[in-house]
Amino acid sequence: MRKSPFIWLLSVIGFIFPGLNVLAATPLIDVEIKNHLFIPSEIIIPENTKVKLVIHNRDETDEEFESYELNREKVIIGNRKGIIFIGPLPAGEYPFFGEFFPKTAQGKVIVK
Amino acid sequence: MLLNSVIIVLREVLEAALIFSILLALSKQSRIHRTWIIWSLLIGLFGAVIYGINIPLVSEWFDGVGQEVVNALMQYAVYIMLLLYIIILLLYASEPAPETRKLLVIMMVLITSIAMICEGAEILLYFFSVTRSAHHYAAVMMGMIIGASIGISIGFLFYYLLMNICEKWSMIFGLGLLILVSSGMISQATLLMIQADWLPAQMPLWNTSDFLSEKSVLGQLLYALVGYEATPTALQASMYLGGLILPVFIIVLLKLKFKG
Amino acid sequence: MKSIRTFLITVILSTITLVVFLSALNGYKDSMHKAEQLFDMALVDKAYLLSIVFSLFNENGYKPLSESRVINLMQAKHPEIKGNDVFMFQIWQDNILLLRSLQTPKEPISDFKTGFQNKNIIGHRWRIYAFYNDKLYLWILTAERSDIRYVLAENIILETILPVIIMLPLLGILIWILISYGLSPLRKLAQELGNKKADDLSPLPVDQQPVELIQVVNSTNNLFNRLKASFLREKRFASDAAHELRTPISAIKIHLHNLTQVVPEDNHSFQQLNDAVNRMGHLVEQILNLNRTSPEQYISKFTEVDLYTIAQEVIAREYQQFAEKDLQIELEGKHVHINGDPFALDVLLQNLLSNACKYSNNGDSVRVSINTTEQSVELQVQNSGPGVPEDQYGRLFDRFYRLHGDRHDSGVTGCGLGLAIVQQIAELHQARIELGHSSFSTGLSVKVIFNKNNVNTRDEGRNNA
The missing domain is CATH 1.10.287.130 (Signal transduction histidine kinase, dimerisation/phosphotransfer (DHp) domain)
Structure with a gap:
């Protein structure tokens, strides 16, 4: 986890706002993209916690992790990995999909 | 696949088309000839190709969040340039000297071409990824054509709308829209910084996606125009508001100085 | 700067593009939804059919089937459903797998919940339907590859959208032509006004x-x-x-x-x-x-005239003037015919000569020469008088302008209209006037250059009309 002085400063400022949670240790979850599928396609994370998703793209083609519900969008180049921080989130289901191959690359984040 | 490629292309084209049409309408008022478009298109397309080719490298930077950081920095840069553009335009609106006019043209070329670089690179990446499998080719091509046509059409209509309201109002209207668009960019850049964990993450303040989804065409239009966000965080919202208030504050200050 | 045509074409085409494409997208979305429903219904039908057929073949009660019988059964009854990639099924009773298609995993492909589900199985995305036959106590699970059925549905729907995309450029051309045609009265009116001669103040036709x-x-x-x-x-x-x-x-x-x-x-x-x-x-x-001779009202009668003869006549008529001042006058050149108005040319030459005379001192020379070049006929009048400073050339043609103000040395009678008249007549003949130094040591040269082509075409035009 990155902890530059810049971040520390911002997090201090950020404490004015409710629901801020940068200082807790960030859990790490690995996700694979293979044959335009997310494996696993269901990711369960705890409520009100920031999580670091490491997405390994095992396909030749690029993919874009996209979720309107999570408000995230990131291109993951073929045969490489990408890192996305999500949360903290209230409980619920947050579907995501691969924008480049949306019919197969589907999944959801379940916040419990 | 069609709908998806429409949305991907539309999202990117729409933002560029809106900035282009607003700047074009404003430049007509400061009597700047529109040849600058050719420059920004050339630089933008060239830059998009270069950036698109190098995205695999860039995304490795900063522990794998390089693309977010670079995109966010580009958007912050565009915001600052838009701010400068507005100030120069207001200071010298009445009689732009040749040097000021040149400065304005350089600003406009930079703003539009950087916006194009960010957005064009993503379209290129998408196109080359998806068309590798042959059975999506027709759908993706059609989707891209439809998305680009819708975006450009909205840009044209917007331009003529700005051109056909009276001169005094079109200046105010154009500047207001420019401020909204640039604040939207600040909000997007902040979101990218949060995603990269360079800025602290927070719970979303509210969720209006049932009311107006970001997936819909109207949602996309509002996203490009006023930076509509269904689930913003407090930091994002305050950056957006700050981005909105700062230029308005500067404009009011300049007006007061001119009067006083 | 602003073009009505560009505005109309861009705005109309943009609006049409927007409306047509948005409605096409809407149609696409609805059709895809309908197609999805259709595929789902087929999946449900297959599940029902399976349950009925299965119960008919197993009226004596169910027992778990061995692996070899599964395949044999499938091959015997349905050789074409060789557990292919697109469709698969499982039939379960009390957590025991009774029947399955080839290549289907032995584990349940869905949790036993009635309805539809999407899941990743053996490297693909599947649409799975599960239903419980509560008379026979059977779980029937049918599944279809979602990506394949999606491509199938999309390809059909794309066929309906493609014409819309192809149509738009054609529509653009059509709109271009129609708007150009619609604006043609405006263009015609502009042309009519542009073509009007300076002296033509006749009204435009209103009825068309x-x-x-x-x-x-x-x-x-x-x-x-x-x-x-x-x-x-x-x-x-x-x-x-x-x-x-x-x-x-x-x-x-x-x-x-x-x-x-x-x-x-x-x-x-x-x-x-x-x-x-x-x-x-x-x-x-x-x-x-x-x-x-003013062009607004001059009705010229252009005929073929001999410039030389006119010059002879005018010199003869004005000779008295020259003799009084003891001026030498000579006429050079030969007979040349141009199209022009004899009266106007007479006035022109008379004015030039009287100017030459007025602005000469006693004993000076005046030379009239008529030269023919390939494109033009030049009539030149020169004198050896004091001449005119070059910076005054431009003003010489002004009405009532006189050199050195009102008073001049020679006490010449004049009113300052001479060169204005000369210029007007030259314009009538589409001729050009050049001022310069005379070939004498001092003095002014006035050259009237008649363009051969101009005079001819003008003449022909007049004759035709």
Whole structure:
């Protein structure tokens, strides 16, 4: 986890706002993209916690992790990995999909 | 696949088309000839190709969040340039000297071409990824054509709308829209910084996606125009508001100085 | 700067693009949804069918089937459903797998919940339907590859959208043509106005104009009428005034002549009076000339004229003037025919010669030359007088402008209209005037250059009309 002085400063400022949670240790979850599928396609994370998703793209083609519900969008180049921080989130289901191959690359984040 | 490629292309084209049409309408008022478009298109397309080719490298930077950081920095840069553009335009609106006019043209070329670089690179990446499998080719091509046509059409209509309201109002209207668009960019850049964990993450303040989804065409239009966000965080919202208030504050200050 | 046509075409095309594509997208979304439902219904039907067929073949009760029987059964009854990639099924009872298609995993492909589900199985995305036959206590699970059925559905729907995309450029061309056609009355009107000659103030035809332009044409015609009337008034006033002045001046001249019997010739006042009257007579004549040759009202009668002959005539007529000042006058060149108005050319030459004479000192020379080049005929009048400084050339053509102000050394009578008249006549003939130094050591050269082509075409045009 990155902890530059810049971040520390911002997090201090950020404490004015409710629901801020940068200082807790960030859990790490690995996700694979293979044959335009997310494996696993269901990711369960705890409520009100920031999580670091490491997405390994095992396909030749690029993919874009996209979720309107999570408000995230990131291109993951073929045969490489990408890192996305999500949360903290209230409980619920947050579907995501691969924008480049949306019919197969589907999944959801379940916040419990 | 069609709908998806429409949305991907539309999202990117729409933002560029809106900035282009607003700047074009404003430049007509400061009597700047529109040849600058050719420059920004050339630089933008060239830059998009270069950036698109190098995205695999860039995304490795900063522990794998390089693309977010670079995109966010580009958007912050565009915001600052838009701010400068507005100030120069207001200071010298009445009689732009040749040097000021040149400065304005350089600003406009930079703003539009950087916006194009960010957005064009993503379209290129998408196109080359998806068309590798042959059975999506027709759908993706059609989707891209439809998305680009819708975006450009909205840009044209917007331009003529700005051109056909009276001169005094079109200046105010154009500047207001420019401020909204640039604040939207600040909000997007902040979101990218949060995603990269360079800025602290927070719970979303509210969720209006049932009311107006970001997936819909109207949602996309509002996203490009006023930076509509269904689930913003407090930091994002305050950056957006700050981005909105700062230029308005500067404009009011300049007006007061001119009067006083 | 602003073009109505560009505006209309861009705005109309943009609006159509927007509306058509958005509705096409909507249609696409609905059709995809319908297709999805259709595929889902087929999946449900297959599940029902499976349960019925399975129960018919196993009326004696169910037992778990061995692996080999599964395949045999499938191959015997349905050789074509060889557990392919697109479709698969499982039949379960009490957590025991009774029957499955080939390549289907032995584990349940869905949790036993009635309804549809999406899941990743053996490297693909599947749409799975599960239903519980509560009479036979069977779970029937059917599944279809979602990506394949999606591509199938999309390909059908794309066929309906493709024509819309192809149609748009054609529509653009059509709109272009229609708008150009629709705006043609405007273009025609602009052309008609542009082609109008300076002296043509005839009204434009109103009856063929579209409703939108009638007001414009009416207003323009009104303006033309007023302009015509005021031109007519001005012309009449100047020429009537000049004409009316001729008679009293003639009378004064006769009386002056009579007065010579009474008043001694060398009386200073008498001579001044005589000069003044002569000057006034000249002025009136020049005003009449200026009016007669002005392009707004001059109805020229162009014929083939011999410039040389005209020059001879004018020199002969004006010879008295030259003799009085003891000037040498020579005529160079040969007979050359141009198309022109004899009266106007006569006036032109007369003015040039009298200027040359007036602005020469006693004993100077005046040379008239007519040269022919490939494209033009040049009429040149030069004198060896004091000449004109170059910075004054431009002003020489102004009406009532006179060199060195009103007073000049030679005390010449003149009114400053000569060169204005010359220029007007030159314009009538589409000729050019060049001023320069004469080939004598001092003096002015005035060159009138008649363009052969211009005069000819103009002439032909007139003859045809």
